[in-house]
Structure formats: C-alpha cells, structure tokens
Amino acid sequence: MSLLRVENLGKSFGGLHVTNDVSLSLQAGERLALIGPNGAGKTTLVNQISGFLNSDRGHIYLNGRDITLWPSYRRVNSGLVRTFQITKLAPEIPVIDQISLAIHQREGTVGNMWRDKRSFTAVTDEALHLLDSLQLTPVSREIPANMAYGDQRLVEVALALALRPKVLLLDEPMAGVPKSEGQLVLNALERLPSDLGVVIIEHDMDLVFRFAHRILVLANGSVLAQGTPKEIRENEVVRAVYLGKGVQ
C-alpha cells in the first residue's frame, strides 16, 4: 500500500482548471520531485494535498485512509506535513524556541511548557538533536533575522520534522537560497530520515536529478509525464515542452 496516494485530483478557480486529473503515489522512503513551469499548479497541488485548499474533484489517501475532506491540522497529526514556498519563520524568535514550540504542539503540551521542568528539558534536548541532524547547532540560539537564508530554509525543514512527519511536502525549499549556500541545503535534504516519504517542488534540475527517485512533470495543471529521472531525461515531450536543451 502506498503511503500517500492522490487520485484524479482537480481544482478550478473560476473557469481555470489549475490542477486537472492529477494522480500520484508515494512510498515510504521515496523522494518524488514535482517539476513544471511557473503557474503549472505545483503549489496548488501541495495546498490540496496538505488540506490548505479543498479539492473540487478526486481523492487523497494517507496509509489507505481517505483524508480528502480532513482539515489540515488533522492531516498534520497523522503525519502529512508541508513547508511553504515563502518563509513562515518568526524572524525575532530564537530558533531553539520555535522548534521547541513545534514539539510541544505535536505533543499537545503547549499549555504546560513552562510548568513541567522535566518535559521542558526533554523537549529542548529533542530540539537540539533535531537541529544537530540538519547541522544547525551553531545557529540554535540565533534569531532567523540574523541568519543566512539557507539556514533559515533549513530551520523551516526542522520545524516540519519536529512534527514527526511520515510524508513531507517541500515547496521550493531552495527558493531564494544563494548558490553559495545551495550545497549546504542539499546536503541536509539528502540526510532526511530514510523512511520519510518526500515530495519536493524544485526548479534546479541538477538538484532534482540528484535527489529524486521519481519525477512528476506538471504542465497547465495536468500530469505531462511521470517516471524515473532517466525516463524523464529521455522523454521527448518533456524535453520539448519543459526541459529544453538545458538537460543533457
């Protein structure tokens, strides 16, 4: 059984079919890249899967359960977590506190966080461990406003991981990251837990072809092609419509 399965998903704004008959599946541990030109409907699809947008058509299954009508918080509690194309970090709150708060949110202990000393320490330890896994220890006490942008984007990934996802949807985690910091972010993404299912929206084709096990190409809201990096690289339609001559 697939960890995540999307069947014939569709969303229209006015008369415009922004996503149309999109189907995909994701296994535990799989890395699926979602690519396509600007305006193809990638973010809309992630909004639908994560429950930020209701779908007009189709179904979404998590571990075989139909979650199509679930609100987003319930999806998060069941392990379906997303990050955003545009940063959602609180710029003035230290990283360690933001991660700790996310852990308390997961544990349902937000109201107790200043009372129970022992759980407070356990949460701080978990937050530090998580930051360490993304090589963010040096910035754990920093505020995002003072941090390099690549590190900020990784903190967003850390915030998502604090919720213990089974499926992680990453909407352009490299957006805005200068080339000089790109390798750091990619290294961290490559060390994400091996059993996690990851869907990543990304424009940088080097990164996509390095990271992804499978690639889904979206164009005008519809699936243009789906396959292994090798299949996508060799797909004539994809080359003509999207990849052009940039991909050898």
Ligand SMILES: Nc1ncnc2c1ncn2[C@@H]1O[C@H](COP(=O)(O)OP(=O)(O)O)[C@@H](O)[C@H]1O
């Ligand atoms: N809330 C909305 N209302 C109307 N049109 C929207 C809305 N959200 C997205 N769109 C349109 O849907 C299309 C796909 O957008 P989006 O999903 O953001 O694409 P991508 O992430 O692939 O760049 C665009 O033409 C965009 O203008």
Ligand SMILES: [Mg+2]
């Ligand atoms: Mg987008």
